[in-house]
Amino acid sequence: MDYKIPHQCPICKHEMRVTKLACTHCPTMVEGEFRTCKFCKLPDDQLLFVETFLKCRGNIKEVEKELGISYPTVRSRLDCVIESLGDHKRE
Template identity: 50%
Template sequence: MKKEVLGKCPVCSKDLEVVKLNCKSCGTSIEGHFNLCKFCLLTKEQKEFAEIFIKNRGNIKEIEKEMGISYPTVKNKLESLIEALGYKSQPEEPEYKKDVLQKLYNGEITAEEAIKMMND
């Protein structure tokens, strides 16, 4: 069973770098300073979420169902993943907008009601 490359130091949590590569086929070794890709630096939880997100083609309802978590939790995990990959976070939506969107998502209000509430 192959082990996954560690991206973070288990002692200080800083990024690790690869210093030696080996070819199992011909035995060639290359030494130097190589950076790990940004996906290697993700936590195990972030990698699992990314895989589930991709597998479900970004369908939030399917992700909620598979992971047994709520819509806001999916959004938080996605935001955390985006930031961990080095991309800027989107400004936080005001709480009332989140409430309106959650009600719309849950079928508690119509799209027309949601639009009216957002514009008030």
């Protein structure tokens, strides 16, 4: 079973880093200190929203239809994703 990488230490709440990678086909392993991407840190609900938003090419009306939510909810979720990615500027 594949688990999502924890990005926050359950003890001290600081950032976690990936330190070992393994090939799914052969016994190759790589050790080091690797950062994950910003999108990998998003919670599952925000990641689903981003995937839907991209699939709909940013068309908010299409996102509304796809997810069955209202325009203000789409905007609110988009703002939350932007904030989670580290852009705290809102107009």
